[in-house]
Amino acid sequence: MAYLSPSSSPPILLTGATGYIGGHLLDRFEQEQRAVRCLTRRPHALAHRAGPRTEVVAGDLLDRASLDAALSGIGTAYYLVHSMADVADFGEVDRRAARNFAACASQAGVHRIVYLGGLGSGDGLSAHLASRHEVGEILRGSGVRTLELRASIVIGAGSASFETIRSLVESLPVIPAPPSVSTAAQPIALDDVLQYLVAAEAVRVVHSEIVEIGGADQVSYAEVMREYARQRNLTRAVVPVPMMTTRLSELVLASLGPRQGRIAAAMVSSLRNETIVQRRATAAPLAVRPRGLSAAVERALRSEDQAFAEQRWLAAGAFAGESRWGGMPIGRRLLTVRTAPVNARADEAFAAIERIGGPTGWYATNWFWRFRGLVDRLRGGKGQQRGRRKGHTLAVGDPIDFWRIERFEAGRRLLLTAEMRMPGRLWVQFEVAAHADVTQVRLTTMFDPAGYIGRAYWYLLYPIHRGIFGTLLRGLVRAIAQQTGAASRG
Numbered sequence: 001m002a003y004l005s006p007s008s009s010p011p012i013l014l015t016g017a018t019g020y021i022g023g024h025l026l027d028r029f030e031q032e033q034r035a036v037r038c039l040t041r042r043p044h045a046l047a048h049r050a051g052p053r054t055e056v057v058a059g060d061l062l063d064r065a066s067l068d069a070a071l072s073g074i075g076t077a078y079y080l081v082h083s084m085a086d087v088a089d090f091g092e093v094d095r096r097a098a099r100n101f102a103a104c105a106s107q108a109g110v111h112r113i114v115y116l117g118g119l120g121s122g123d124g125l126s127a128h129l130a131s132r133h134e135v136g137e138i139l140r141g142s143g144v145r146t147l148e149l150r151a152s153i154v155i156g157a158g159s160a161s162f163e164t165i166r167s168l169v170e171s172l173p174v175i176p177a178p179p180s181v182s183t184a185a186q187p188i189a190l191d192d193v194l195q196y197l198v199a200a201e202a203v204r205v206v207h208s209e210i211v212e213i214g215g216a217d218q219v220s221y222a223e224v225m226r227e228y229a230r231q232r233n234l235t236r237a238v239v240p241v242p243m244m245t246t247r248l249s250e251l252v253l254a255s256l257g258p259r260q261g262r263i264a265a266a267m268v269s270s271l272r273n274e275t276i277v278q279r280r281a282t283a284a285p286l287a288v289r290p291r292g293l294s295a296a297v298e299r300a301l302r303s304e305d306q307a308f309a310e311q312r313w314l315a316a317g318a319f320a321g322e323s324r325w326g327g328m329p330i331g332r333r334l335l336t337v338r339t340a341p342v343n344a345r346a347d348e349a350f351a352a353i354e355r356i357g358g359p360t361g362w363y364a365t366n367w368f369w370r371f372r373g374l375v376d377r378l379r380g381g382k383g384q385q386r387g388r389r390k391g392h393t394l395a396v397g398d399p400i401d402f403w404r405i406e407r408f409e410a411g412r413r414l415l416l417t418a419e420m421r422m423p424g425r426l427w428v429q430f431e432v433a434a435h436a437d438v439t440q441v442r443l444t445t446m447f448d449p450a451g452y453i454g455r456a457y458w459y460l461l462y463p464i465h466r467g468i469f470g471t472l473l474r475g476l477v478r479a480i481a482q483q484t485g486a487a488s489r490g
């Protein structure tokens with residue numbers, strides 16, 4: 001294999017763009033301004049997601065007639081489809097889908113198929129892995145040059161495997177696991193999978209090939225859970241229980257309610273199969289340097305934080321109000337939005353926000369913040385002693401008492417992350433917006449509880465948190481009024 005230039009290449013066909021891997025790959029191609037055509041059974045699901053250059057066509061891999069138009073004029077077709085979430089008998093359904101796709105791609109003169117399947121070797125493959133391999137075999141037999149990338153579990157927020165691990169570790173102090181939890185796997189970061197998939201389009205291919213891809217570490221599933229727990233500051237024990245059958249494990253997972261219940265069940269039955277790279281050289285031409293487990297988990301958690309921080313909660317009018325105990329659940333986070341109108345210009349209102357902390361204090365209940373700082377210091381934290389940098393200019397990364405600035409948009413938005421010790425992570429965001437001569441100040445708190453202790457902490461202390469942040473907003477509004485009054489008198 002060697003590299004080809006992707007310039008002036010014909011459009012890419014993306015199947016599975018409404019799914020996890022396909023959705024992220026679509027974002028990548030759109031960033032690179034590539035011409036993409038998505039085939040989906042649910043075009044409406046892409047209506048707000050796909051960019052203006054992306055073509056969306058309705059099609060079903062089980063309906064051959066719907067594939068011809070979608071495959072016409074295509075250079076590379078990505079096969080990122082499985083029906084595990086849809087039907088129990090996914091083996092038969094996925095076989096039919098792959099056969100239809102193989103025949104139509106060959107007929108349409110598609111140059112290349114890129115398929116992401118699963119690692120796993122040896123006899124006694126689970127139904128899930130056997131089906132993934134069979135799909136690869138069908139596509140490789142199509143006569144179209146096919147790159148079958150085989151991967152173990154994908155570490156990324158939203159991935160079925162990662163979410164299953166997350167729900168187990170977040171919910172259970174002691175995780176009963178089948179003995180196969182010590183089977184070796186080679187988890188790979190979402191970003192690395194995407195890099196491999198993108199590279200697979202440009203690499204020169206002479207024959208159809210199987211490419212084994214994996215992260216830098218070979219670890220057991222138990223180690224993946226421990227690493228997740230470590231990064232979330234959770235104390236967890238993974239206990240292999242000999243009586244823990246596949247069926248029992250599926251019931252435990254179902255009781256925790258992961259969204260991808262059926263997929264999680266299929267994955268449990270695959271735990272017994274090692275999913276490690278045995279032929280590393282097959283991936284070398286794609287020139288990706290995959291990260292290890294720790295970096296992959298860190299990246300998954302950080303990218304999720306980033307996406308959360310970029311979310312404009314100002315637009316989230318539906319969340320306004322404090323009526324719900326603990327706040328509005330968004331994923332595992334709890335969000336409360338409080339709004340108050342102020343009789344000032346937006347820049348005047350924001351000036352008061354910019355002065356917060358340090359010698360100015362928190363506009364109300366400063367005794368509480370001093371007490372909270374003391375508790376934090378007693379627990380080995382930084383307390384309130386850091387104050388803030390001299391002057392009023394704020395910058396991302398600066399400390400303000402026991403907070404740190406995570407986002408700062410002058411005149412509009414200040415997002416702070418709490419650095420005090422607590423069983424979870426807390427953000428507080430101040431926003432100012434002016435609409436039709438009315439200036440609104442909005443205070444949003446977001447808590448990401450660490451496990452069940454974090455949840456208990458937040459729910460039990462919610463009346464205190466509600467009081468403190470409500471008082472903070474009222475104090476801020478008073479300070480803005482005083483400052484505006486003083487300016488107009490002066």
Ligand SMILES: NC(=O)c1ccc[n+]([C@@H]2O[C@H](COP(=O)([O-])OP(=O)(O)OC[C@H]3O[C@@H](n4cnc5c(N)ncnc54)[C@H](OP(=O)(O)O)[C@@H]3O)[C@@H](O)[C@H]2O)c1
Pocket residue numbers: 015016017018019020021022039040041042045059060061062079080081082083085097116117118132151152153154159160161162
């Ligand atoms: N996620 C992982 O951890 C992981 C790990 C290793 C390998 N992989 C492989 O990566 C590929 C994609 O997995 P994923 O996790 O992204 O899957 P996913 O999120 O469950 O999405 C599955 C996709 O398949 C599409 N689909 C299902 N049946 C279809 C049909 N008859 N016609 C057209 N589209 C159909 C669905 O689209 P519509 O319902 O919108 O039509 C959906 O977009 C799979 O081959 C999987 O084996 C995934």
